[in-house]
Amino acid sequence: xxxxxxxxxxxxxxxxxxxxxxxxxxxxxxxxxxxxxxxxxxxxxxxxxxxxxxxxxxxxxxxxxxxxxxxxxxxxxxxxxxxxxxxxxxxxxxxxxxxxxxxxxxxxxxxxxxxxxxxxxxxxxxxxxxxxxxxxxxxxxxxxxxx
Numbered sequence: 721x722x723x724x725x726x727x728x729x730x731x732x733x734x735x736x737x738x739x740x741x742x743x744x745x746x747x748x749x750x751x752x753x754x755x756x757x758x759x760x761x762x763x764x765x766x767x768x769x770x771x772x773x774x775x776x777x778x779x780x781x782x783x784x785x786x787x788x789x790x791x792x793x794x795x796x797x798x799x800x801x802x803x804x805x806x807x808x809x810x811x812x813x814x815x816x817x818x819x820x821x822x823x824x825x826x827x828x829x830x831x832x833x834x835x836x837x838x839x840x841x842x843x844x845x846x847x848x849x850x851x852x853x854x855x856x857x858x859x860x861x862x863x864x865x866x867x
Contacts, residue, residue, distance in 0.1 A: 721823065722803075726812045731802050735809035740816040745804045747819075747827040752800045754834050756793035762837035 721744065722737070723729060738745040754761035757768075767789050775782030808814050819827065837844055 721819075725816055726810070728812075731799060733810055734803040734813060736805070736807050736813055737816065738804045739808050740813060741818045743819045743824060744827075747831060748804060749800060750831055751834070752796045754838070755796045757789065760835065760838045762834045762841070764838055765841045 722734065726733060728734075737748075754763040757764045757766075771782055771786050771789070774785040
């Protein structure tokens with residue numbers, strides 16, 4: 721949505737978005753926190769499953785995976801701070817309009833989906849179970865032809 725309005729992907733092109741788009745900034749904070757692995761969100765479930773699987777394979781691989789997730793969360797929070805907080809630093813940001821009713825509805829639906837996946841992930845993991853099992857069988861099978 722921001723790119724569509726400002727036509728830039730550079731973090732430096734933004735700043736102070738919360739001053740002109742407070743509703744959008746609130747949704748963006750929720751999604752950034754979900755990306756960081758906030759409990760009760762889809763991000764937490766995904767990160768927990770990655771760390772658990774990595775630790776089952778090797779404690780050190782799990783530690784490296786957890787460290788990578790921490791760096792990802794730190795970057796998300798740094799990006800949020802630079803884009804949304806502070807004074808308005810760009811003329812395009814001054815002219816931004818907050819969410820209209822249609823955009824608010826779409827963001828609310830996405831936020832509810834993120835919460836639903838975080839609170840009750842079973843329907844999603846059940847659908848993926850067959851594919852994941854087949855993938856693991858395929859990866860475990862030797863590709864070398866005995867000769």
